[in-house]
Amino acid sequence: MANIVAITSCPTGIAHTFMAASALEKTAQAQGHTIKVETQGSVGAKNQLTEEDIAAADLVIIAADTHVEMTRFAGKKVYETSTGEAVKNTAAVIERALAEASVQGGDAQQGSLADEVSAIKADRKASMGGPYKHLLTGVSYMLPMVVAGGLMIALSFMFGITAFEEEGTLAWALMEIGGGAAFHLMIAVLAGYISFSIADRAGLAPGLIGGMLATNLEAGFLGGIVAGFLAGYTTKLIIDNIRLPESLAGLMPVLVVPLLSSLVVGLLMIFVIGGPVGWLNAAMADFLQGLTGANVLLLGVIIGGMMAIDMGGPINKAAYTVSVGLLAEGISGPMAAAMAAGMTPPLGIALATFVARQKFNAAEREAGKAAGVLGLCFITEGAIPFAVKDPLRVIPSLMIGSAVAGALALGFGSTLAAPHGGIFVLAIPNAVGNLGMYAVSILAGTVVTAVALIVLKRPIEEVSAGSRATKAGATKAETA
Template structure:
């Protein structure tokens, strides 16, 4: 129980950081997209034009992603005293090349350092108002700066650089495998805790200037509700209950808008006959999107993100392929509602007879 609680707490701190980081990513990605649409590929050479200002504002926002993530992981652990040193270490992570991974490690480290100082430090009552706003941030900042410079930066910056180089040099088969493995995750729990792993990886690589994993993620998160909506509304209606059929039409709309949670009513009602189909469908989508080089500077949007995505036709093909696979598997895995009810009645009779005996 204690181990499970610690795992949940660790995850909670990470998700706090990610939740505050996502609006920054969304803002930065949209600004970059708008600037690029207005100024074209040469916008980088016109920093004083309107398009250039918008574009470079987006680039500046993207530079804030890691500091915000680090700061709010620390905030989740130590409350307000963790924010300032978290911002410092996150900015150092960007500067020294440790990036997203360095920012996560720094967030946990500085959060627990700040919490330790907060609990153990004793000062005269007259100085107590200064503790959360000055003393803890100052001490944590010094400790954290030394930790980043001498312990974290050398190995993590090397590992981050190697990871980016490896990704850029991936062949077609490797990219398909990368996208297929991560792509399956949103289909397992409809972008719940397991699916958020893909979000974390994709967002982290966006901070390093790599947008393909995020493009694959945007495509994959559309597949489960679309597949379940099509299956329950048009293709395999006999395999769904009345309530599931009613959930099918909203699921179609939610899928187009990339709200993966639209598939939750189906998953919760019959998980073993749903998640294998949606996970495999998402896996197909993720692999194809990576091979086609689909990119996305925004984390959400579904079909509304297509105008700012790289290779939107490839995105449509990837989503369509994944949905077709998922719908076909749902037709195989799901049983007719009447058959399921007969099986349940037989199981119930068997249980009763055993109890009577």
């Protein structure tokens, strides 16, 4: 039996982070292993692994969709996977970890800044990351800025849509905090932490600088993404290819790397990338704002279906990330569609378990109550246990309901100033545009999801009878 330590982390730091931790703990203990899981959630790390925990561990499991600092696991056997895989296939993840984990590179003791640069190289070779993971890391750090900024702007509108124009008033102050500070910084934070995910701390400065240039050049969300990847890979290239004498190696992380990477990124953003990406960003915004009629409904259907198909997985996160990016550009309709569509899967399941009790066993009916609470909080992952158990019936039902919710939200012209919060955001004045019809969109998606589930799912009695008939047939065949 193994002594396991683990870290779980998802982009929002809410649902998948803790669901993966719970699944790993329960399954590992059931298999006879000892385990301690550190959760890197939205409010910081909980149940933190100590140096003693790591030293005593036989195996380290990293179940994360964002960047995790790996230098403290130097010399340990490490296995990396996603939070979704840890939730859905926990036993298989542990088995693969025991069989396939590889020793993490880097020095356990870092005596100088030069040692830290060397460790970065080893960490990157051991990482299974990839562009999508780097992007989600940037988004996860940007989200609090978007939430705080959006709600500050919404609160300023409480005093009137143009009240912020009068300098020195509370409305003006709220707009300065939200729009002047938080929204002005969010692209820089996005780019900085994309670069950080690629090149660790050495990538942070050029990423932040590139992101701020994207904001100043009006290249927006797309420019921030480009700047982040450019900064990260430029930094990594410099670290991998520039060699200084040992006596000067300490200058690499504090002088050579930040200077050269920031210079390259800055010049490329100003003279090469900023203009074309800014044009593309503006063209996309104009296109989305110009959508009318059936095109708006189609966009809502696409966003809704993507939010429901894997309930917090890569497709869901892609739709959510795009919606957050558009919100940063001042286009808040897609965010409204994404949240409505993300709330309806667990809400629809909760309604179905209450209305059609004969189609769900006692455990499922109890889980339906929890799903309802998660749905109200915009935690789509509350639907995962039902989808895993009966995917061919549950997932299409969820997609239909979410498509309806997304289409209606956009069709009614609803908008949303914050990228998270669920029902709690609805209570903030002016956080939601066309609030009444937005509530109708969520309710309609919930009802459609529940009806589809009730129609597609077989009653418990029917399933049990079918199972008994199958067993009886098999017994008769054996006897014959």
